[in-house]
Amino acid sequence: MSMVARSRRIFSIVKNNKNTLLYSSVSANGPSEPIVSSAILGNQPTSSTPPPLSPPESAAAGSVGGKPLSFLKYTLIAALTGGVATAxxxxxxxxxxxxxxxxxxxxxxxxVSAGVDxxxxxxxxxxxxxxxxxxxxxxxxxxxxxxxxxxxxxxxxxxxxEPSSEMLLPDLHPQEQHVFTLVLDLNETLLYSDWKRDRGWRTFKRPGVDDFLEHLAQYYEIIVYSDQQAMYVDPIVDRLDEKHCIRYRLSRAATRYQDGKHYRDLSKLNRDPSRILYVSGNALESCLQPENCVAIKPWKCEAEDTHLLDLIPFLDYVARHMPADIRPVLASYQGRDIAKEFIERSKEHQRRRQEQKHQGRLWRF
Structure with missing residues (x-):
């Protein structure tokens, strides 16, 4: 009986020692068998890095820290937009x-002044x-x-x-203070430029332009005023004016850019505005001083054109009689063809003089 009791006691001690070693190996060295790993670790993460925040916690943290930044951003955008709109x-x-x-x-x-008491x-x-x-x-x-x-x-x-200078022309010589300034447009007034695919650009002189310039250069200071670039104006005028009747050339740099167009500003010529005449086929559309404009028909290569030659008698009369202010004279021709109207007035003036002369003869008898 004692042998049986002693055997049971030894068996229980051995059994207790095995259980102690099993739990000791699991807790100290980790599991060595897959089944033990799956049984003990279960769904625990195998990585040593800490687990990320759960979605609810992350959203809560962003909402707390993001609202002030978003409010500041939209405030700055609104302030900038308002400032730009106001400016x-x-x-x-x-x-x-x-x-x-x-x-x-x-x-x-x-x-605030630093010296204030x-x-x-x-x-x-x-x-x-x-x-x-x-x-x-x-x-x-x-x-x-x-x-x-x-x-x-x-x-x-x-x-x-703006024009390149407040005074586009040098001072007039003292002996020429009485001389009128004749400003001439270039395109569709003195010449016409045409482009075709088979021959490119060609420039044509208006009929009578040579006689027009040569005759009026005796009485006027002649200026060419164009809205084209100088690189275009200079060679054209060199070929056009072989007798050097034109004193000065003004190109695009001397114009005033306004409402999408280049205008001739006669107030910058450094000349008396009462002694300036601007002759152009597009005078009223290209000049800022309509009271100085002499409008003629634009020329577009019509072979029988005589408008420049027809205008010579009027300009010759102005140069010889030298009115104190040309602007009222031009205003009296407003809305009319100046060349034709001048001929009609000249005929009427001659008729009146003939009548007065005839009446004088009758009175003497």
Missing amino acids: GYVTYAYTLKEVDEKTKPLRASAK LSSFDHIYLWCLWFCYPVISVPAKLIELYLDLRASTEEHVRGFT
Whole structure:
């Protein structure tokens, strides 16, 4: 009986020792069998890196930190858009001088002199000034920046839209102060340029242009004023004016660019406007001083054209009689063909003189 009891006791001790070793190997060295790994580890992650945040926690963190940044971003975009829209409207509605005058009080209030005696101010006023100064100074600085940028931009644009100089011609010689200035357009007035596929560009002289220039050069200072580039005008005029009847040539750089067109600005010629005549086939559409315009028919290669020669009697009469101001004279021909109207008036004047002469003879008898 004792042997049986002793055997059972030894068996229980051995069994307890095996269980102790099994759990010890699992906890200390990790499982060595796949089934033990699947049984013990289950769904646990095998990587040593910490697991990421769960989707609900990540969304919650983004919503807390993203709202202020999004609000600041949209606020800046709205402020920038409003500033650009305001600057665009002001640029369209007001000139630079008007903006400068209207914003001068605001910009002056933002300038605090360092030499002011602060003890003479009330403390409440000083506190208000200290709090309000950033609110006033920031718009004032932005306005000053806008004025500087607009001034530099307009100065740059003016170089392309304004004539190259305030005085496009040199001073007239003192002995020629009484001489009238005859400004002639180039295309469709003195010549015509035509392009065809088989021959390219060709330039044709208007009938009578040589006699026109040679005769009037005796009485007028002749100027050619074109909206073409100088590289086109100079060689054309060299071939056109072989007798050097034309004194000066003005090209596109001397025009004023306005409303998508290049206009001749006679006020920049450095000549008395009462003594300027502008002859052109497109006079009223190309000149900023319609009161000085002598409009003739545009020439487009008509072989029987005589308009330049027909205009010589009127221009010859003006040069010989030298009216004090040519503008009222031209205004009396407004809406009429000057060459034909001048002939009609000349005939009427001759008829009246003949009648007066005849009446004088009768009176003497």
